[in-house]
Amino acid sequence: MTYFWFRRDLRLHDNAALYYALKNAKDVKCIFIFDQNILEKLPSTDARVTFLHDTISSLKSELIEQGSDLEVYHGRPEEIWNEILKSDGVKALYCNRDYEPYALSRDKAVEELCQTNNIDFKSYKDHxxxxxxxxxxxxxxxxxxxxxxxxxxxxxxxxxxxxxxxxxxxAYPNEKYFENFSRVDEPSKMLDHDNLGFERSDLRIPSDEVxxxxxxxxxxxxxxxxxxxxxxxxxxxxxxxxxxxxxxxxxxxxxxxxxxxxxxxxxxxxxxxxFPHVADKEFRAKYEGIPWRFDEEEWTRWKEGRTGYPMVDAGMRELNNTGYMHNRVRMVVASFLTKHMLHDWRLGEAYFAEKLLDFDLASNNGGWQWASGSGTDAAPYFRIFNPTSQMTKFDPQREYIKKWIPEFGTDQYPEPMLDHKEARERCLATYKMHLN
Ligand SMILES: Cc1cc2nc3c(=O)[nH]c(=O)nc-3n(C[C@H](O)[C@H](O)[C@H](O)COP(=O)(O)OP(=O)(O)OC[C@H]3O[C@@H](n4cnc5c(N)ncnc54)[C@H](O)[C@@H]3O)c2cc1C
Incomplete structure (x- = not known):
């Protein structure tokens, strides 16, 4: 028996590790684990869990069509593999590599389990x-x-x-070897979305075709x-x-x-x-310990899109309503939080991580550290985005602004919660003092 473990590679076609598993073995059993270590940190309405559940259900149907099955588990991967790998006749476990710190330690533990049980652990580049x-x-x-x-x-x-x-x-021609999926007479039952402890979200997922x-x-x-x-x-x-x-x-x-x-x-x-330290620390050490401010009201207004800066507010409302924010606007809101408001970039990073459908630790962290000036290749700290001129330049007709801020231009829309010039100077002085 050979196992293939799906993680961030949820497709049968052009999938590197799945290709090698199917090419090298005759009875490939596919597995997916809803990872409790990850799920327990997410809000119960998380749209990504709904997307994941729908995607896994479709994958399972595709595999059933091939006369095979996808075994779906919910729990902690190390414990689950510990049980599976003890069974007789397991020869190899195939998966595609994941480079996030948690995934690396998880995979190391599973690889060690394989070694203990004399099972080949084979990982490939695919992501x-x-x-x-x-x-x-x-x-x-x-x-x-x-x-x-x-x-x-x-x-x-x-x-x-x-x-x-x-x-x-x-492209890996996986289809050539589809007959090497293990044969199953009676496929297992798909795990219910409700059993994961999450409510279904009706947030629209962008198409996979462009x-x-x-x-x-x-x-x-x-x-x-x-x-x-x-x-x-x-x-x-x-x-x-x-x-x-x-x-x-x-x-x-x-x-x-x-x-x-x-x-x-x-x-x-x-x-x-x-540089795995970037996951919670500044890429560049000299940026550590900037004396960040924290103001509950400002923080709430930033999150809710009520700062009085239309480009920032439209972006945050787009994020809250759709799980998406345009890249240009991500840069503007991130700069506003870290520079104008002088709030710790990690707060913004965590908020994005919770809300973005496309959240990816590496890119999100890179984007936030870039905006705060502490990252690789970052814009120098004295170059601070002006949210008003960004709007004039990139939304000249205010179409984006009006879409997300219906009350734009009326008394209902708040005055700017801080003065651009003053905030800019405060930021420059704080960074300068810290870095010198
Ligand atoms: C503060 C901040 C946070 C961000 N957080 C994330 C995140 O969590 N996940 C994420 O995938 N991207 C993130 N980005 C990068 C970028 O904003 C998004 O990838 C992009 O907006 C997604 O929209 P799209 O799929 O239409 O991208 P497109 O513009 O169509 O680009 C195609 C693909 O290229 C990749 N890509 C594009 N721009 C970047 C970039 N700057 N860095 C890395 N990859 C990029 C993405 O995979 C994207 O889907 C962040 C940027 C900033 C400034």
Whole structure:
């Protein structure tokens, strides 16, 4: 018996570890675990759990159609594997690698269980194009600045190109070996959503398909939040319901700027892998200990989109209502919280982590540390976004603002809760004093 464990790779097609499992074994049993260690930290109405449950149900149906099954568990992975791996006849466990600190320690524990039971543990790269040390500086150290990282990333691609046009973007032909899924007469019952302890959410999940036109015109339209100019694929990249190789292949043909965004995703993934301290500390040590303020009322107004700065408020309302926020606006609200309000970036990071459908530890942390100035390749602290000129530039007709703030322009809309100029100066003085 060979096991395949689904995690952030929830698809049967073009899935690296699943491909190798099916190619190398004749009786591949698929498993998914609703991980209690993760679920217990989420609010009971979490839309991502609904998405996950729906996705797992569909995967299970696809596997049943193949004459096989998906065994679905709910609990702590180490305990569950400890039981499964004790059974007779288990030869190997296959999975795709995950680079987050929790996932690394979980997988290490499961790998050790495999070793104890004399079972092969085989992991593959699937979630990113380049992982770990595949793109490093000439001296082997990880890059901490995006532009040279991107150059090397693209160069690695080119190098392989001579030999094999699409080596790093290749699709794994899993379907060739579908007959190697284990045969099951009576599939197991799917775990009920209610049994997970969560209420179903009716938040709309963006499609996993994107119009070619959006990718083609990405560089021209991606900065305008009122326009349908970005892919909205974030949640699908997060859970692996689409293949990064497939999208990178298309991006390479259609739009360099879109490809560049996918390279940012790899970049932040390798930053988290090489510098796991970023998960709770500043990437750059000298930024640790900035004397952050905390004001309950301001914090609530920021979360609820009532700061009196329309670009900030529209963004926060978009997030609260849809689980999405446009990238340009993410930068504006993050800068506003950390610079204007001088609140700890970790508060904003945690709020995004709770609300974003596309929440991804590496990218979210990268985005927040960038905004606060403490991250890799961060904007210097003295460059502070002006939320009003950002609005004028990127929402010139106020379409985005009016969509999310119906009372915009009336007495109902609050006055700015702080003065831009004063807040800017307070921020500059605080950062300057701390850094000198
Ligand atoms: C403060 C802040 C927090 C963020 N939090 C997250 C997060 O939790 N999860 C997340 O996936 N992205 C995050 N981003 C990056 C970016 O805002 C989102 O990836 C993007 O807005 C998602 O929308 P989209 O799918 O339409 O992206 P598109 O613009 O269509 O881009 C395609 C894909 O490229 C990747 N991507 C794009 N921009 C970035 C970027 N700057 N860094 C890393 N990957 C990128 C994403 O996977 C995205 O889905 C954050 C940015 C900031 C400034």
């Amino acid at each position: 990113v194009i380049f992982e770990k040390d595949e793109v490093t500086k000439d001296d082997g150290l990880p890059y901490t600045v995006f532009s040279p990282y991107k150059r090397k990333w693209l160069a690695r691609l080119e190098k392989r190109k001579e030999k094999d046009l699409s080596y790093y973007f290749k 119009k070619q036109k959006i990718i083609r015109e990405y560089d021209k339209k991606r900065n305008f939040p009122a326009v349908e100019g970005t892919s909205r694929l974030g949640i699908h990249f997060r859970f692996g319901t689409i293949s990064i190789r497939d999208k990178a292949r298309k991006a390479q043909k259609l739009n360099d700027t879109f490809l560049s965004e996918l390279i940012w995703r790899d970049f932040y993934s390798q930053i988290l892998y090489h």
